[in-house]
Amino acid sequence: MAMRRKTKRKIGMTVLGWAVALLVAFPIFWMTLAAFKTEIDAIATPPLLFFSPTLENFAEVHSRADYPVFAANSIFISVSATAVAILLALPAAYAMAFHPSKRTKDLLLWMLSTKMMPAVGVLIPMYLFFKAAHLLDTTYGLILIYILMNLPIVVWMIYSFFRDVPKEILEAARMDGARPLQQVSMLLVPLALPGIASTALLSIILCWNEAFWSINLTATQARPLTAFIASFSSPEGLFWAKLSAASLLAIAPIVIFGFMTQRQLVRGLTFGAVK
Helix, strand or coil, X not given: CHHHHHHHHHHHHHHHHHHHHHHHHHHHHHHHHHHCCCHHHHCCCCCCCCCCCCCHHHHHHHHHCCHHHHHHHHHHHHHHHHHHHHHHHHHHHHHHHHCCCCCHHHHHHHHXXXXXXXXXXXXXXXHHHHHHCCCXXXXXXXXXXXXXXXXXXXXXXXXXXXXXCCHHHHHHHHHCCCCHXXXXXXXXXXXXXXXXXXXXXXXXXXXXHCCHHHHHCCCCCCCCHHHHHHCCEECCEECHHHHHHHHHHHHHHHHHHHHHCHXXXXXXXXXXCCC
């Protein structure tokens, strides 16, 4: 009886998992269909599941915008912002994990609370600051804002992974004369590498998908793929088929990247879960 109940529960959880996965993936599936429809078919009522596919939307997207430039900007900005955020977060997480003070928890909560403020609340001061610093429409300006945006999450994640490393290992290294920098680079980073890798993957995805700052702080030179998608809307309305084609081109690299690294991401996020 217990075995049968366990089997039913397993089947139920499997069905539930597939249902949630299909629900999450449905918007991407529908967008993919719309990308290969004509504009008339894309807005047809009721929606068409069977139609004659066309590549005219992708040709139109290619003629209106230089996709490789937008993609190169997204890759450069996302990878650079993530690399700098990781470098800044490592010593901060080390200090808070192994040399905590009475205010460490308060500091962590304060860092996380900055993510709760709507970005539009600081748009005007940030815009004026970027204008004064000549950072508007530059990749370095977006890298700076993305670092500030993701640093609290990166510090929190690396801090949690460092907390899973036994302190006795660092104490033994300290007795052997290892300095803090050597402890971090030679011990902590290799031991927590799965967690650091998953943090980097998550940060890249967050940077890639960020749209608010990329639209408001860029014009022509530094626009990433999120601004590339927004350029296919107009005051007259949305061209759903062309917008879907642009969106598909924009998300394809990060979807492929996420699929290729999903095992590493799951491994890192469950790092330390089983002792």
